[in-house]
Amino acid sequence: MATFTKLALQPAGTTGDGLGITVVATATAGTAIHTASSTPATIDELWLYAVNTHSSAVTLTIEFGGVSVTKDIIQQSIAATPSGLVLVCAGLVIQGNATAKVVRAFAGTASKIEIFGFVNRIA
Numbered sequence: 001m002a003t004f005t006k007l008a009l010q011p012a013g014t015t016g017d018g019l020g021i022t023v024v025a026t027a028t029a030g031t032a033i034h035t036a037s038s039t040p041a042t043i044d045e046l047w048l049y050a051v052n053t054h055s056s057a058v059t060l061t062i063e064f065g066g067v068s069v070t071k072d073i074i075q076q077s078i079a080a081t082p083s084g085l086v087l088v089c090a091g092l093v094i095q096g097n098a099t100a101k102v103v104r105a106f107a108g109t110a111s112k113i114e115i116f117g118f119v120n121r122i123a
Contacts, residue, residue: 053081
């Protein structure tokens, strides 16, 4: 039977603290948001929310385990403050790999987007 464990985002493959992650990068490869498992039988279900602290809309790009435009990129415009939490990744899954896949993000303006969220790890 599968085991579900709720975790904070793990940007560097270590235990996260649950606080927001500032998207500093403005181009690929983006700021690390979560490092998936290096165990192929493990699946991470990601829930990501963004907050824009800027006075104008900012485009957010999520690199979901890679940087290929045709299969890894999710883009969304995040409205200006006060936008509140905006859902940008609703339970998408990423499977473990011998070389852990990394979910990254970059934005049109540096340090104006914060990413919050959690992972349901299924093993």
